[in-house]
Amino acid sequence: MVPYNRSMSMLSVERLTKSFGAIRAVETVSFEVRPGEIYGLLGPNGAGKTTTISMISGLLKPDAGEVSVAGTPFWSDPQKAKRIMGVVPQELAIYEELTGRENLEFWGRMAGLSAGDARARTAELLAALTLTDRAEDAVKTYSGGMKRRINLGCALLHHPQLLLLDEPTVGIDPQARLNILEFIRNLRAAGTAILYTTHYLEEAETLCQRIGIIDHGRLLAEGTLAELQDRLGGDRLFALEADFKNASPDTWAGFRERFRVIQKSEKQLVVAAIGVRDPADCLKELLGLPVHVENVTLKRPSLNDVFLQLTGRELRE
Amino acid sequence: MLRILLAKDLRRAWRNPLPWLINLIVPLAMTALLGLVFGGSSEGGALGRIRFAVVDEDQSVLSDFLRGAVNQGQGAKYLDPVFMERADALKLVNANKISAVLIIETNFMRNYFTGREPVSLELIKNPAEAINPAMLEELLGAVVTALNEVSRNFHSAFPDWQPVFEGKADYHRVSILIDQAGDKLKSVKQFINPPLVGYEKEEPADATNNAVGGHPAASSAGGNRQSDMTGLFSYLLLGMSGMFLLFLGQNGMTDLHRELRKRTFERYQTMHQQLWPFILGKIVFAVVMLLICSAVMLGGGGLVFQIHWQNPLALAALVAGYSCFVAALFAVLVALVPDERRAGVLNNIAAMALGLVGGCAFPPSQLPEFLRDHITPLMPTYWFANTARNLQSGGGDGPWGFVLLKLVLCAVFLTVLAAWLFRRKFKTGLRG
Numbered sequence: 182m183v184p185y186n187r188s189m190s191m192l193s194v195e196r197l198t199k200s201f202g203a204i205r206a207v208e209t210v211s212f213e214v215r216p217g218e219i220y221g222l223l224g225p226n227g228a229g230k231t232t233t234i235s236m237i238s239g240l241l242k243p244d245a246g247e248v249s250v251a252g253t254p255f256w257s258d259p260q261k262a263k264r265i266m267g268v269v270p271q272e273l274a275i276y277e278e279l280t281g282r283e284n285l286e287f288w289g290r291m292a293g294l295s296a297g298d299a300r301a302r303t304a305e306l307l308a309a310l311t312l313t314d315r316a317e318d319a320v321k322t323y324s325g326g327m328k329r330r331i332n333l334g335c336a337l338l339h340h341p342q343l344l345l346l347d348e349p350t351v352g353i354d355p356q357a358r359l360n361i362l363e364f365i366r367n368l369r370a371a372g373t374a375i376l377y378t379t380h381y382l383e384e385a386e387t388l389c390q391r392i393g394i395i396d397h398g399r400l401l402a403e404g405t406l407a408e409l410q411d412r413l414g415g416d417r418l419f420a421l422e423a424d425f426k427n428a429s430p431d432t433w434a435g436f437r438e439r440f441r442v443i444q445k446s447e448k449q450l451v452v453a454a455i456g457v458r459d460p461a462d463c464l465k466e467l468l469g470l471p472v473h474v475e476n477v478t479l480k481r482p483s484l485n486d487v488f489l490q491l492t493g494r495e496l497r498e
Numbered sequence: 499m500l501r502i503l504l505a506k507d508l509r510r511a512w513r514n515p516l517p518w519l520i521n522l523i524v525p526l527a528m529t530a531l532l533g534l535v536f537g538g539s540s541e542g543g544a545l546g547r548i549r550f551a552v553v554d555e556d557q558s559v560l561s562d563f564l565r566g567a568v569n570q571g572q573g574a575k576y577l578d579p580v581f582m583e584r585a586d587a588l589k590l591v592n593a594n595k596i597s598a599v600l601i602i603e604t605n606f607m608r609n610y611f612t613g614r615e616p617v618s619l620e621l622i623k624n625p626a627e628a629i630n631p632a633m634l635e636e637l638l639g640a641v642v643t644a645l646n647e648v649s650r651n652f653h654s655a656f657p658d659w660q661p662v663f664e665g666k667a668d669y670h671r672v673s674i675l676i677d678q679a680g681d682k683l684k685s686v687k688q689f690i691n692p693p694l695v696g697y698e699k700e701e702p703a704d705a706t707n708n709a710v711g712g713h714p715a716a717s718s719a720g721g722n723r724q725s726d727m728t729g730l731f732s733y734l735l736l737g738m739s740g741m742f743l744l745f746l747g748q749n750g751m752t753d754l755h756r757e758l759r760k761r762t763f764e765r766y767q768t769m770h771q772q773l774w775p776f777i778l779g780k781i782v783f784a785v786v787m788l789l790i791c792s793a794v795m796l797g798g799g800g801l802v803f804q805i806h807w808q809n810p811l812a813l814a815a816l817v818a819g820y821s822c823f824v825a826a827l828f829a830v831l832v833a834l835v836p837d838e839r840r841a842g843v844l845n846n847i848a849a850m851a852l853g854l855v856g857g858c859a860f861p862p863s864q865l866p867e868f869l870r871d872h873i874t875p876l877m878p879t880y881w882f883a884n885t886a887r888n889l890q891s892g893g894g895d896g897p898w899g900f901v902l903l904k905l906v907l908c909a910v911f912l913t914v915l916a917a918w919l920f921r922r923k924f925k926t927g928l929r930g
Contacts, residue, residue, distance in 0.1 A: 268768035274761035278513040
């Protein structure tokens with residue numbers, strides 16, 4: 182892992198806080214996004230992802246905390262920060278009556294491009310988003326995936342160095358999602374710093390270099406996928422199926438010293454071994470527990486398991 | 499940037515014209531309906547013939563003369579009398595088939611010539627109609643004035659004339675009476691031609707400004723009736739335009755609601771710190787659409803009612819200023835109530851209230867005293883409607899420039915207020 186250097190940060194968020202009345206939507210959230218990095222903000226609906234992006238993009242003023250874009254505090258020169266960033270909202274913020282080309286050209290002009298530059302950049306983006314053949318059709322005739330691509334393209338006209346993507350693949354089919362994810366990878370390869378919010382585990386796992394897990398407005402953990410997996414105490418989890426209704430792991434002698442309980446339900450117990458140990462030894466110990474184990478599965482920990490351990494519930498709930 | 503924003507909105511309106519067409523159809527339909535009701539396309543003028551009943555209970559020569567007067571010449575051009583019994587006439591007026599009933603009561607002629615009892619003509623107006631009965635009443639007032647003048651000047655000769663009207667005098671006697679009347683008229687010739695005394699209908703200053711037709715020096719006899727009627731229509735049309743521009747402005751600014759709902763306004767805000775260009779762009783768009791609609795309403799209405807606009811440039815400038823005010827006003831209302839459904843109801847109420855209190859729907863003189871004296875003069879709707887009507891009635895070119903300035907200043911203030919309100923709402927987390 183490359184050691185963090187503050188001067189490399191394209192986006193720095195420090196102790197960002199926002200309340201709506203009595204509800205604390207975001208509470209002391211801090212993270213950085215570096216050039217050429219996709220930082221995933223993973224959390225369920227209502228976790229505070231959109232509020233965080235709204236504060237970063239200047240749509241909301243934080244109650245406390247600071248946002249810096251390319252090393253400059255956002256509110257010291259908001260217009261300069263806005264020129265650096267591109268924002269893709271979760272909603273399709275495009276004009277359905279206009280064609281794809283007209284939408285892109287319009288938002289290009291709004292981003293400060295000249296008419297000629299906007300036209301040229303629109304043509305580039307239409308090709309990159311594989312929408313050239315539908316460029317002259319009204320957006321309302323597009324499929325969901327095509328609309329999402331135009332929605333994404335509208336934020337890219339001015340070559341932003343920092344891209345904020347708020348759940349850009351919500352509600353589209355898997356193929357369209359793959360296309361968009363591939364496009365985003367290309368942006369990252371070109372050096373764009375990307376903040377990507379999602380509640381899809383797979384997207385965060387496969388797309389993001391670093392991931393922050395957010396829930397109830399708090400950033401619970403962050404790091405690379407491997408770092409987050411390490412929090413569970415290794416690269417393997419044991420899922421035991423048995424009747425755990427009346428079982429209490431605390432009463433099993435030496436169990437808490439050797440295993441960490443990730444999840445316990447009436448029918449299942451998910452545990453991680455503490456320390457580096459031979460899986461065969463672990464398995465032997467687990468089968469010796471004072472319950473009748475019907476099945477044991479050995480699996481690699483997922484982000485869902487990390488989320489489960491951090492919040493006590495599954496991300497999909 | 500304004501040009502880009504305007505081009506975008508006009509393109510969108512062109513691609514989806516239905517909401518605008520629906521809003522444009524309403525005033526057009528109202529105009530056409532008024533045209534049909536008042537016979538705007540009838541031959542020889544903008545006014546159709548007024549159908550009314552004459553109940554002649556006197557059956558005298560004088561009543562025959564009155565009947566004949568309304569049934570021939572200029573009278574026949576505008577009036578459509580039907581002669582019948584009182585009961586039948588009342589049935590017709592109750593059935594809304596005629597505008598009024600004129601009753602010439604028994605002994606009308608005898609009482610007129612002898613002067614023994616007050617003479618009266620009775621007019622029963624159709625309560626379901628407003629304009630035609632009022633015009634008949636005015637006409638009857640002129641007839642009564644003429645009869646009174648004849649009575650005052652020739653009363654001494656009436657005992658001699660009575661047998662003539664009763665058919666009891668010979669031609670020799672009639673010729674002597676005509677000679678005597680001619681001599682009397684000669685003595686007053688210098689007062690008649692040219693007349694030293696004219697008749698002008700005067701009303702209090704405030705009411706004069708808003709008088710139907712707005713012709714302060716309209717002649718009672720021999721005046722240009724058609725001019726009066728087109729004045730009436732221009733009065734109505736200008737008021738209606740003031741009212742409908744409010745509703746059209748509301749429709750224009752509904753687009754700002756859509757921009758909020760679709761998050762395109764937010765997207766703009768992620769690119770620009772200043773909100774006012776976007777709001778101003780939307781106001782400019784609404785103003786352009788309002789001007790197009792005004793041209794259709796006032797231009798189309800002018801054609802239907804054969805209205806000759808007295809000062810089209812000043813009127814156009816006033817309409818432009820008023821459109822700016824309307825668009826900016828609804829921008830503020832969008833900022834105050836961003837929820838589209840709730841705003842729809844509230845904006846309708848606001849438009850109705852502004853239109854009514856501003857005297858767009860009916861003359862301000864008809865409003866309750868407190869409103870008329872203290873509230874109405876403060877309403878930009880009143881500034882527009884009143885000044886436009888004054889322009890049309892030839893009431894002077896003086897104040898329209900000042901009114902235009904006031905409307906534009908209001909629009910500027912409201913635009914700034916809307917931008918400030920949006921900024922405040924966004925800061926606190928407005929999500930449309």
